[in-house]
Amino acid sequence: MSVNNSNYLQLIGKLDEFIRKYYINRLIKGSLYTIAIVLGLFLIFNVLEYYFYFSTGVRKLFFYSFWVTTLAGFAYWVADPLIRYFRLGHTISHEDAAVIIGDHFGDVKDKLLNILQLKKQETHQSNIALIEASIEQKTNAIKLVPFKAAIDLQKNRQYLKYALPPFLLLVFVLFAAPSIIREGTQRIIQNDKKFAKAAPFAYTVDEGDLKVVQYQDYQLSVKVDGSVLPNEVFIVIDDFQYKMQKEDNTTFTYTFRNVQKDIEFALQSGTVLSVPYTLNVLEKPNLEDFTVEMVFPSYTGRANEVLQNTGDVVVPEGTKMTWLFDATKTDDIDMVFENGKTNAKAEKRDETRFRYSKKVISDETYKLFLSNKNVPLADSLVYNISVIKDQYPSVTAEKIVDSLDRTLIYFLGNAADDYGLQSLSFNYNITKENGVQQPLQKIKLSKQEGREIQFDHVFDIKKINPEPGDKISFYFEVYDNDGVNGSKSAKTSVMTYEKPSLAEVKLQEEKNDEAIKDDLQDALKNMDKLQENMKKLKEKLLQEKQLNWQDKKEMEKILDEQKKLQEQIEKAKEKLDENIKISRSFRHSLKKYSRSRKSCRNFSKKRWIRRPKNLWIRSRTCCRSWKRKMQCRCLSNSK
Numbered sequence: 001m002s003v004n005n006s007n008y009l010q011l012i013g014k015l016d017e018f019i020r021k022y023y024i025n026r027l028i029k030g031s032l033y034t035i036a037i038v039l040g041l042f043l044i045f046n047v048l049e050y051y052f053y054f055s056t057g058v059r060k061l062f063f064y065s066f067w068v069t070t071l072a073g074f075a076y077w078v079a080d081p082l083i084r085y086f087r088l089g090h091t092i093s094h095e096d097a098a099v100i101i102g103d104h105f106g107d108v109k110d111k112l113l114n115i116l117q118l119k120k121q122e123t124h125q126s127n128i129a130l131i132e133a134s135i136e137q138k139t140n141a142i143k144l145v146p147f148k149a150a151i152d153l154q155k156n157r158q159y160l161k162y163a164l165p166p167f168l169l170l171v172f173v174l175f176a177a178p179s180i181i182r183e184g185t186q187r188i189i190q191n192d193k194k195f196a197k198a199a200p201f202a203y204t205v206d207e208g209d210l211k212v213v214q215y216q217d218y219q220l221s222v223k224v225d226g227s228v229l230p231n232e233v234f235i236v237i238d239d240f241q242y243k244m245q246k247e248d249n250t251t252f253t254y255t256f257r258n259v260q261k262d263i264e265f266a267l268q269s270g271t272v273l274s275v276p277y278t279l280n281v282l283e284k285p286n287l288e289d290f291t292v293e294m295v296f297p298s299y300t301g302r303a304n305e306v307l308q309n310t311g312d313v314v315v316p317e318g319t320k321m322t323w324l325f326d327a328t329k330t331d332d333i334d335m336v337f338e339n340g341k342t343n344a345k346a347e348k349r350d351e352t353r354f355r356y357s358k359k360v361i362s363d364e365t366y367k368l369f370l371s372n373k374n375v376p377l378a379d380s381l382v383y384n385i386s387v388i389k390d391q392y393p394s395v396t397a398e399k400i401v402d403s404l405d406r407t408l409i410y411f412l413g414n415a416a417d418d419y420g421l422q423s424l425s426f427n428y429n430i431t432k433e434n435g436v437q438q439p440l441q442k443i444k445l446s447k448q449e450g451r452e453i454q455f456d457h458v459f460d461i462k463k464i465n466p467e468p469g470d471k472i473s474f475y476f477e478v479y480d481n482d483g484v485n486g487s488k489s490a491k492t493s494v495m496t497y498e499k500p501s502l503a504e505v506k507l508q509e510e511k512n513d514e515a516i517k518d519d520l521q522d523a524l525k526n527m528d529k530l531q532e533n534m535k536k537l538k539e540k541l542l543q544e545k546q547l548n549w550q551d552k553k554e555m556e557k558i559l560d561e562q563k564k565l566q567e568q569i570e571k572a573k574e575k576l577d578e579n580i581k582i583s584r585s586f587r588h589s590l591k592k593y594s595r596s597r598k599s600c601r602n603f604s605k606k607r608w609i610r611r612p613k614n615l616w617i618r619s620r621t622c623c624r625s626w627k628r629k630m631q632c633r634c635l636s637n638s639k
Helices: 005-052 056-085 094-104 107-120 128-142 153-176 180-190 504-541 548-592
Strands: 201-204 211-213 215-227 234-237 240-243 247-249 251-259 262-270 277-282 286-295 303-308 314-317 320-328 333-338 342-345 351-359 364-371 380-388 394-401 408-416 421-432 441-445 452-460 473-478 490-491 495-498 608-609 616-619
Touching: 005 056, 005 153, 005 180, 056 180, 153 180, 211 215, 251 277, 286 314, 286 364, 320 333, 333 351, 342 351, 394 473, 394 490, 408 421, 408 473, 421 452
Parallel strands: 211 277, 314 380
Antiparallel strands: 201 215, 215 251, 234 240, 234 262, 247 251, 262 277, 286 303, 286 320, 320 351, 333 342, 333 364, 364 380, 394 408, 408 452, 421 441, 421 473, 473 490, 473 495, 608 616
16 A cells, blocks of 8 residues: 555544544434423423313324424434444535534645545546645645544533423422322323313212113212212213212212213213213114024924014924024024023024024923123013924714614714824724633724714624623724824723623523513403403493493503503513524524534543533533533633
8 A cells, every 4th residue: 555545544534533423413412402302392291281181182282292203303313313423324425524624623624625626536637646646745734633623522511401401390390299290191191081170079980880781771870079079960961961869978870861872971060070971882782683484293284384573483393493583783692491491592694694493392481682792691582482282182982783783883983183193993802701801903994084084883793703701892093193292092982792601691581581471471461351341341332322431531541551562562572582582692602612522532521511500510521412402611721
């Protein structure tokens, strides 16, 4: 490196040191300006707010003006010179520094500027040696001049007169009246909130409780506290005053009726006005519309129905019900079924629509609870579901016995059900003389379609070939078409037919024989008496030419006796016919149940055999006929 370049670089280095000191000087001065302005605004705004209780708009102006001024002053007076000191941005040029130094050292100003200009011309001129010689000469001339001395940092003390007074005043206020700073700062920071001036007493309202569900009433309770208590307090709503109810010396109340929207209000007593308050309305969940779709069990034959805005319903058992709700401002719909003690949530389909389905089996009372995040426990809506249980079917039958053939029975009947019948049958079983019961027999009968039908049936007992002493029990049974609980049945009362035993048949035959004999004997006696009376009357009529009243009466009496005699003969004839029938039945039974020797060959020769008169004897033969053709029969269980 040449000597000339070395001297020039030293010169440039001294200029750079000057530039850094220049920005340090600006930083110190700017910091003092910033402190003075920021502390001054802080004190002014706090004092003004503390004493004058400005509106929210003014306090917002104070708040944002303070921060804008603070940030602008800091950026211009502190951040800018600090950045330039570290050469992070644009700084003053060497020529500008030379001018500043020349203002302080007048004899070097022209020389410095000339050196810098010659250095710039060095790259464009051909006579470089001559220029370097000139730069060297001028550099040596000002080499010993202390450039940094052009800036005196001590002179910044003069700016303390701006920063020190507000600082000292702030310290004084903090110790003497800290409430000015504390309350003023608090109100300026909380510039959205309204504050009231201090009064002999203060209003106390629980602002966290100033919430009411839409369309409900709200009771405001206000406490007053202070050295002097007011006798009355008014609530101010839309510039109108309403007197509050005095509960005691420190408590006043007021009731807002049917609150529909937010209400702003203030409290006033005399000249003491409170800060504004707001009664916030919590939007209530609202059920705009709902439908109930009812799908009835198919066996009922009822068409499905849809009800609009009706929760009380009467439905058949097993109906599937689907609720579709349209609710605004609603997050959840809970359905509480009290009978089942179940709590179900309706499915939320979109912003306003909800859905829930349930199959109902029994009577239900259910409640609807609509809720949202603001109103978790809204009022409930109560509805009833009345369930019509599937009734048991009914069946009746009238028995008509053929007077000529008591084994032929006619039936006329009716059957009914609330929704329809599935099947109809005639059932009978036989209980043997020894008490053994045969399996139940069922005869399925054809039936008409419908909920109420009529039917008829003929039961010919001879077709089932009952044995003497058998007891036949029979009845009709009907099943309904219950598709929920399964088919239910109903029966008629049990009717019976008992076929007489052989002993009873013989006994009845003997009784009828005796009765016929007695009737015929009476008829013969009456006939003789009648013939005698007729003979007397005939002789009397032959003697008299004309019948008198008494004769007529006697003739009528004879005719009546003749009629009665005829009826008596008819009755005897009926008994005789009945006896003939019994005899025929007896012979049929005798033929059917008599046993041949072959059927009894496996029995012992000495076997107990019973005669119809309950007399037990021993016989070497089996199943023989006794006198008067009375049957005996083999018993497999001898006594």
